[in-house]
């Protein structure tokens with residue numbers, strides 16, 4: 001532990017916490033520790049498909065910028081390391097519609113390669129669609145393992161521990177980053193974050209383009225080819241906490257992807273497994289500073305990424321660094337002796353005590 005560097009504790013070891021940790025460590029200015037109840041492969045992040053595509057997350061203008069910054073980071077820092085190391089591949093994606101789409105997605109101006117699909121690219125049964133030429137997909141478990149390895153190689157350390165009171169980490173650090181995902185509901189009493197249950201099926205490899213039937217944002221039909229296998233999806237069941245795969249959902253996902261193309265009919269697929277994750281959904285991604293204990297402590301919130309955690313992860317990590325720098329300059333020097341450590345814990349924080357004023 002370098003005493004000249006500021007200590008930071010990140011709560012959460014999903015793609016959001018790990019990306020933030022890597023960016024903070026790369027500056028050389030911080031000692032960074034992750035505290036997390038669940039570690040990969042037992043996080044929501046490990047249940048993701050995953051591909052670059054903004055989905056179920058707001059506000060769309062910021063999601064656009066974060067997505068573009070994440071795409072740039074992947075192109076410069078991750079894709080060049082090679083697929084064997086990171087489990088990440090550049091992959092074109094088609095978003096398909098059976099009805100015309102007058103509106104372009106609000107995030108599209110941020111993504112240079114975004115365009116409407118050409119007639120000659122259209123699949124049978126679809127009349128409209130969009131494409132991004134240089135998106136990416138990752139074998140999620142392999143990518144998450146690479147993120148952990150990168151974080152540790154930069155000097156980060158990971159403690160598997162549940163944080164029951166948000167003030168506990170402040171005994172050890174003046175700056176805490178809240179990357180707790182859906183856990184923010186309990187950790188800081190934010191009832192605005194809720195689960196959107198997603199179920200996927202892992203199958204043997206399929207074709208070389210990610211295909212997503214977006215006609216219905218609740219009954220999803222997508223095929224995402226990855227490095228060692230492909231993922232079929234999916235579901236978007238709000239406020240559903242069931243973590244067990246449902247046979248009914250599997251049947252309905254298979255029916256939906258078969259309608260994308262005959263090559264995805266069940267007889268042509270070899271099912272390898274099913275996964276379920278609870279997307280940390282919120283009306284708006286919360287990425288902001290909160291000063292605690294009369295301005296002596298800084299809590300940076302970075303949670304509520306819905307269906308886009310991987311797609312915005314590096315953009316949000318870069319903004320987390322900006323918030324840390326901005327907030328740290330405003331911290332009143334905390335002379336540890338005048339804040340007895342037990343005083344931080346002797347009052348349980350009521351859920352109503354948090355203010356969720358978003359910027």
Ligand SMILES: Cc1cc2nc3c(=O)[nH]c(=O)nc-3n(C[C@H](O)[C@H](O)[C@H](O)COP(=O)(O)OP(=O)(O)OC[C@H]3O[C@@H](n4cnc5c(N)ncnc54)[C@H](O)[C@@H]3O)c2cc1C
Nearest residue numbers: 012013014037038045051163181183198277308309310311
């Ligand atoms: C089926 C499915 C498919 C998806 N596909 C994609 C996709 O293709 N592209 C994409 O961009 N996104 C996708 N997503 C969304 C993406 O998975 C999430 O947005 C992302 O994983 C959120 O990351 P996170 O780090 O915030 O949360 P998590 O991965 O849930 O990590 C939260 C961490 O905080 C810890 N934690 C919580 N509370 C506490 C506490 N009190 N004390 C200590 N630790 C705590 C947890 O243990 C965990 O380590 C998908 C999601 C699902 C379910």
Ligand SMILES: NCCCCC(=O)C(=O)O
Nearest residue numbers: 049055198212222234307
């Ligand atoms: N629009 C389809 C989204 C693909 C996968 C994904 O982001 C999800 O299921 O959350």
